[in-house]
Amino acid sequence: MTTGVNAQQLSVAATTGKDHPKPRRPRAPRSRRAIIATSVIYAVLVVLAVVYIFPFLLQVATAFKTNPDATANPVSLIPTTWSTAALQQLFVNSDFPLWFMNSAIVTIFVTFGRVFFDSLAGYALARLHFRGRNVIFAGLIAVMAVPAVVLMIPKFLVINQLGIYDSYTGMIVPLLVDAAGVFIMKGFFESIPVSVEEQARIDGAGTFRLFWSVVLPMARPALVTIIILSFQGSWNELAQFIISAQSPSLTTLTKGVASLSSGQLGQGNQYPLKLAAAAIMTIPVAVMFFVFQRRIMNNSEGAVKE
Numbered sequence: 244m245t246t247g248v249n250a251q252q253l254s255v256a257a258t259t260g261k262d263h264p265k266p267r268r269p270r271a272p273r274s275r276r277a278i279i280a281t282s283v284i285y286a287v288l289v290v291l292a293v294v295y296i297f298p299f300l301l302q303v304a305t306a307f308k309t310n311p312d313a314t315a316n317p318v319s320l321i322p323t324t325w326s327t328a329a330l331q332q333l334f335v336n337s338d339f340p341l342w343f344m345n346s347a348i349v350t351i352f353v354t355f356g357r358v359f360f361d362s363l364a365g366y367a368l369a370r371l372h373f374r375g376r377n378v379i380f381a382g383l384i385a386v387m388a389v390p391a392v393v394l395m396i397p398k399f400l401v402i403n404q405l406g407i408y409d410s411y412t413g414m415i416v417p418l419l420v421d422a423a424g425v426f427i428m429k430g431f432f433e434s435i436p437v438s439v440e441e442q443a444r445i446d447g448a449g450t451f452r453l454f455w456s457v458v459l460p461m462a463r464p465a466l467v468t469i470i471i472l473s474f475q476g477s478w479n480e481l482a483q484f485i486i487s488a489q490s491p492s493l494t495t496l497t498k499g500v501a502s503l504s505s506g507q508l509g510q511g512n513q514y515p516l517k518l519a520a521a522a523i524m525t526i527p528v529a530v531m532f533f534v535f536q537r538r539i540m541n542n543s544e545g546a547v548k549e
Contacts, residue, residue, distance in 0.1 A: 284432040298526070306330065306519035313514035329515035339520060340497035345528075346478060349414050349495060353477035356419035357467050358469050362462065364420065365428025366454045370440075378446070380429075386422040391482060401487040414495075417478055431465035432458060467535050475528050496524050 301322055305313050306329055308322040314321065323383075333339045367373075368380055398417055399408075407413035434460060443457050459466075481497040500520045503513065507526075 256324060264348050295300075299522075302518045302522050303409070305514055306522050308515050310515060314512060317514065326515075331521040332516060333523075335521055338491070338494065338499065339523075342496045343523075345493060346413065346496040349418075349480075349484075350474055350477045351531070352415045352472040353418045354470060356415070357424050357473040358466060360420045361424030361469055362428045362459060362466065363372060363454070364425045365460060366432050369432035370431045370437075370458075371450070371453075375383065383422050383425055387430070388425065395482055395486050398483070402487050407487075409490050409493065411486045411493070414484055414493065418480065419485060421473075424473065426467055427468060428462065433460055471535055473532050478524075478528055486535050496520075500524060 300316060304320045304322060305317075307325050307327065309324055309328065310317075312326075314322045368376060375508075402408050402413045402417065405413075409417065413489045439461070440453050440457055443453055448456070479497060480495075481501065484493075484495050484498055500517070503517045503520060
């Protein structure tokens with residue numbers, strides 16, 4: 244009887260082309276040492292996560308404290324008395340909305356400028372063969388190795404000599420291209436096979452058409468990375484804005500929040516006011532990162548099937 248059933252099952256499997264699923268092997272019990280090691284690793288990760296997140300949570304909680312409460316309980320995550328006085332003072336009795344607007348204007352122009360010019364320069368270094376290309380790339384690497392603070396005085400002299408000091412132009416133009424972005428785009432373009440461009444070149448497409456219509460759409464992961472880095476870098480920039488503008492009407496968030504440490508909006512330590520401004524300042528960057536985090540340097544996109 245059993246043999247007949249087995250034969251019938253084999254004939255069905257032969258006609259359907261499917262084998263019976265193999266029984267799963269029971270998992271071997273984990274050793275006590277492996278369990279302890281895993282538990283220790285997770286415990287360390289939890290501690291690191293708490294240490295990393297705690298300052299941000301403290302910043303948000305302090306924004307809803309009163310000034311005496313923040314002074315008496317500076318590391319408490321639960322305000323004794325919930326208050327929005329710091330937020331009201333920030334938006335009503337200060338130039339915070341103007342600072343926010345200036346930072347938004349500069350960040351938008353710088354982000355779009357870097358995406359375009361970094362990708363254009365990266366494509367030229369990756370695909371075009373011209374005299375001095377290696378020298379330019381070596382200079383690019385050298386610029387990346389120079390600390391930004393060393394370039395502050397030369398930047399100020401150039402901006403002042405060009406007559407764009409204390410203007411949006413002086414704040415934006417020096418940030419439109421960065422060496423790290425060009426380096427990232429060059430590396431990504433070199434990973435794209437040249438054969439992708441051959442058909443379009445045969446059809447008569449020029450160099451810029453190849454860049455704009457063929458190669459650039461395939462560089463979406465690298466472009467998203469440049470967008471994130473450019474947005475974060477220009478939004479949090481301070482040194483450039485210090486040396487390029489002094490008018491109160493051109494104050495950005497970084498300069499404005501830094502000036503709050505002088506206590507210009509009131510007496511006392513003003514912890515809720517300062518940390519409320521810092522918390523609001525982090526929101527756009529956090530939103531930008533969480534929206535695009537899955538696409539950052541995802542090299543699987545744009546792959547070419549051979």
